[in-house]
Amino acid sequence: MRNPWGHGEWTGDWSDKSSLWTPQLKQELNWSNADDGIFFIPFLDYIKHYSNTAITIESDSTKYHHTKTIHNFANDKMAFFSFTIDQQINLSKEIFSISCIQQGNRLKSYRNRVLVNQRFQPSEFGIMLMTQEGKWIGATHGGDQSFNFSLLLKEGFLLPGTYIVQIDPTWNESADFHKDYKKVMVDIYCPQSNLQLNPVPEQHGI
Numbered sequence: 001m002r003n004p005w006g007h008g009e010w011t012g013d014w015s016d017k018s019s020l021w022t023p024q025l026k027q028e029l030n031w032s033n034a035d036d037g038i039f040f041i042p043f044l045d046y047i048k049h050y051s052n053t054a055i056t057i058e059s060d061s062t063k064y065h066h067t068k069t070i071h072n073f074a075n076d077k078m079a080f081f082s083f084t085i086d087q088q089i090n091l092s093k094e095i096f097s098i099s100c101i102q103q104g105n106r107l108k109s110y111r112n113r114v115l116v117n118q119r120f121q122p123s124e125f126g127i128m129l130m131t132q133e134g135k136w137i138g139a140t141h142g143g144d145q146s147f148n149f150s151l152l153l154k155e156g157f158l159l160p161g162t163y164i165v166q167i168d169p170t171w172n173e174s175a176d177f178h179k180d181y182k183k184v185m186v187d188i189y190c191p192q193s194n195l196q197l198n199p200v201p202e203q204h205g206i
Helices: 023-028 043-049 106-111
Strands: 065-072 079-085 096-102 124-131 136-142 148-153 161-170 183-190 198-200
Touching: 065 079, 079 183, 096 124, 096 161, 124 148, 136 148, 136 161, 161 183
Parallel strands: none
Antiparallel strands: 065 183, 079 161, 079 198, 096 148, 096 183, 124 136, 124 161
């Protein structure tokens, strides 16, 4: 397991300092005694103490690249962005994802023991992708307790051309607790390194 904050770990059986480790197992599993957020935990302890786990897609900076922009939805019900792909992407072999990530000091709100009724809760997002000509490619709607929600395309091909993505948030009550919670990072993760996300007026959107 890995703590996404990069530090703070399980301290029970099979933790870094557990006496259960043998020299052979340490070598086989690349054991490390460091507060790096990475740890082993027995399965029964895992399901007892953890309620949410995220599994990341392949992370390889030599193969895939992030293209990001931040949009403030304070006065917008939805937003549209265009981008151009200059190489065919095989979705069954290569990664192409569009993510919405709410901004703001979310962790601080979790730790606030006074304003418990004003803790951050992730809102839901609709993400829709179409070609510039109006051909539907894919869509999803929902939310995630880790405040990061994604459309991950898995089948077919994305052909070279210009595409339009629509971001349609459904705000919950906590989105009004802080002005930064309605700022959203839109992130495209794909093989193309020179991708650009350009805002598109609503009348020219999907």
